[in-house]
Structure formats: C-alpha cells, structure tokens
Amino acid sequence: MSEKNISCMKKINEAIRLNQFDDLSNLEEVWVFGYGSLIWRPVFRYSEKIVGKIRGFHRRFYQSDMTYRGTPEFPARVATLLKDPTAEAETYGCAFKLSGKNEISAGIKYLHTREVEKAGYSVTVEEFHSCESPPIPALVYTATTENYYFTGKQSMEELSDIIANASGLAGPNTEYLFRLAEWQREFLPLVEDDHLYELTRMTKEKISKIESEN
Structure with a gap:
C-alpha cells in the first residue's frame, strides 16, 4: 500500500x-466495499467502481433482514462477513470511490443510515485488492455477533x-441471492464460492418444489 493510502x-x-x-468528507476520496446488493444496486453517487476482493473474511448469509427483503414476521437472510481465523479467505465484490466533499458526505450518510442505524452493521477499514490498482483502504460494513440481527451459523437447508419464501419492501429474498450469484459468475467466472453457489442451487430447488405443489 502506498504512503498516501496508509495515511488515508x-x-x-x-x-x-x-x-x-x-x-x-474532508478527505480527497473514500472507497466503500460492497459484497451484497450494493454490487448490483448502488443507490448512491460514486466516481469509480472496481471489481476486486478483501482478504481474511468469509461471506455468509447469517444476517436477518426485516425490512428490505423480509418482514418482522418472516425475516429474510442477507450477507455479512465473518473473520477467517486463518486469514486465508477472500471475499469478492466491488469498491466504489466517493470523490469530493459532497459525494463523500452524501454517500457516507446514506450508508450509515442504512447499514449502521437500521441494520446494526459495524464499520471497519480493510485493504481492497484488484488488478486495476495497488491496495487501497476501503470502508467495510459487517454484522458482528453482537448485532441483534445476526443469526449465527445456519444450515444450507x-x-x-x-x-x-421471504420478501420485503425491496422485493423477494431470492432476487438478492440470485443477482449476487449471477454477478459473480459473470465477472469472476474462475472464482469458486461454495457457500454462495450451493445456497443458490438449493434455493432454486426449493422454488421448483413450491411451484410444482401449487
């Protein structure tokens, strides 16, 4: 990482x-790492978008959502990141560059409201790696075990x-999962993600079974 990015x-x-x-907002730029719906549905202004990864984390669907993809009566499941004790894991997604006071201020305000205040995620800064640039510091929003909405490990079943079966204000829970899997297969066809792809396969099987019974 460059001296400039270390300072940042x-x-x-x-x-x-x-x-x-x-x-x-006083910084020249701020990067934000997206590993869930932000990948395909960023609803804030940004100046640049890069595909890449952060190291030392597993992406898992161990976070409940009672608003956007589910309801209080039937919470959905969305992604969070779990620390890998071996630090060998990699999670792929996109880094978004926010540039200038207005763009940074608006983007951070939106993300803080959505991820921290409403969903209870915590904020850290991690090194983001890509083929397009040297490592850069990026904000990462994750749900820890202290988060009320964190479910802990659940089986694929x-x-x-x-x-x-879940659905919320932003649409069905399946859209969240399937679009994430589709994005990764399109942009990172050589990257294996057992959790994401097996969950996608099993969810599609469940949908086929539901449709056949109706």
Whole structure:
C-alpha cells in the first residue's frame, strides 16, 4: 500500500474510533466495499467502481433482514462477513470511490443510515485488492455477533428455505441471492464460492418444489 493510502487508512480508522464520520468528507476520496446488493444496486453517487476482493473474511448469509427483503414476521437472510481465523479467505465484490466533499458526505450518510442505524452493521477499514490498482483502504460494513440481527451459523437447508419464501419492501429474498450469484459468475467466472453457489442451487430447488405443489 502506498504512503498516501496508509495515511488515508489511519485517518479513516481514527474517524471510526471517534465515531466522527463527518470528518471523512474532508478527505480527497473514500472507497466503500460492497459484497451484497450494493454490487448490483448502488443507490448512491460514486466516481469509480472496481471489481476486486478483501482478504481474511468469509461471506455468509447469517444476517436477518426485516425490512428490505423480509418482514418482522418472516425475516429474510442477507450477507455479512465473518473473520477467517486463518486469514486465508477472500471475499469478492466491488469498491466504489466517493470523490469530493459532497459525494463523500452524501454517500457516507446514506450508508450509515442504512447499514449502521437500521441494520446494526459495524464499520471497519480493510485493504481492497484488484488488478486495476495497488491496495487501497476501503470502508467495510459487517454484522458482528453482537448485532441483534445476526443469526449465527445456519444450515444450507434452513437458509434456502427462508430465502425461497421471504420478501420485503425491496422485493423477494431470492432476487438478492440470485443477482449476487449471477454477478459473480459473470465477472469472476474462475472464482469458486461454495457457500454462495450451493445456497443458490438449493434455493432454486426449493422454488421448483413450491411451484410444482401449487
């Protein structure tokens, strides 16, 4: 990582530590890592988008959602990131560059409301790696075990059954899962993701079974 990006990472870490996210708008740019619906549905303005990965995390569907893809009566399942004890795991997605005070301020405000205030995610800064640039610091939103909506480990059978049936304000839970899997297959065809692809396969089987019974 360049000296410029090391300095930027330190400033971001300090803003996170002090819970002073408004200070981020004073930076020249801020990158945000998306690994769920942000990949295919970013609803904030950004200046650049790069495909790549962060290291040391597994993506898992262990976060419940009672608003966008589910309801309080039938919570959906969406993605979060779990630390890999071996630090060998990799999670692929996109990094979005927010440039200038207005773009950074608006983007961070939106993400903080959506991910932190409504969903209880925590914020860290991690190194984002891609073929297009040296490592860059990127904000990452993850749900930890302290999060009220964090479900903990569930079997593929349980997850696929929930996702096949849940729906919320933004649409069915299946759209969230399938579009994520489709994106990764299109842009990263050589990358294997056993959790994502097996969950997709089993959820499609559940849907076929539901349709055949109706």
